[in-house]
Amino acid sequence: MAPNTSLVTTVQVRNLVRRYDERAVLDGLDLDIAPGEFVALLGKSGSGKSTLLRALAGLDPDVDGSGEVAVPANVSVVFQDSRLLPWARVLDNVVLGLSGAEERGRRSLDEVGLAGREKAWPNELSGGEQQRVALARSLVREPELLLADEPFGALDALTRLKMHALLRQLCAAHQPAVLLVTHDVDEAIVLADRVIVLDAGRIVTSEIIDLSAPRSAADPGFAAIRARLLDALGVLV
C-alpha cells in the first residue's frame, strides 16, 4: 500500500524520552507516520520497541513530559496474545463496548475469514483464529492508527504467512497508519512501506521498501534490503 503523502501526519513524536530509574530506554526519539503508511519497527531485544508502542498507545503515563507525542484519538492495539475475554463469545469480543455494532462486527469477522464462528467461545479457536478475532476487534473500530506488538510472534510459519496476506488485505481496505513491532526482518520487508530500526533509544535506520506486491524473499532487491537491515541490527551477514 502506498503511503498517503499528505503533509498531515498521523503520528508525530518529538524528543520522546522514557527513563527507567536513571537509564533512558527512549532517548530523544523522533518519529513521523503518514496517514495510511505501514511502518515496521525492528530492534534488538531490550531496545525499547514495546516501550515506544506503549507510549503511543497512551498506556505509559511516565514518559518524560518535555517531549511531544501526537497520535489520533482513534488508536487500536494488537498484541502477541489475542487478549480475548474467555467468558465472551467471539462476536461479543469483537463489538464489546460498541453499542449497536453487531452488524459491523459480523462484517469484520467475515473480513478476517471467520464468518459462521460468531457464537464460538475463544477457547474453541486456534491461536491463528484468535489473532484473526483480535484483528477484527481492532478494525471494527476503524482506527486511524493500528499498533501491533509482534502480533504473529506466537504463530507457526504457515499461519504467519496467511496472516501476512490477511493483514495486507485489511490494511488496503481500511487504510489505517500502522506501526508493527517485529523481530522478523523478512516479515518487516514483506509487509511495510518503511522499516525503521531502533537502537539505544533512537531510530538509527529508516528504509523505504519500494518492492512491488505481492512481495517475497525471492524478489530481486529483497536480499540487499535484508542485508542493510541486518547490518543496522548489528547482525553479521
Ligand SMILES: Nc1ncnc2c1ncn2[C@@H]1O[C@H](COP(=O)(O)OP(=O)(O)OP(=O)(O)O)[C@@H](O)[C@H]1O
Ligand atoms: N517496568 C519496567 N521497569 C524497569 N525496566 C523496564 C520496564 N519495562 C521495560 N524496561 C526496560 O526497558 C528496556 C526496553 O524494554 P522493551 O520491552 O521496550 O524492549 P523491546 O525492544 O520491546 O524488547 P523485546 O524485543 O525483548 O520485547 C529493557 O531494558 C527493559 O528491561
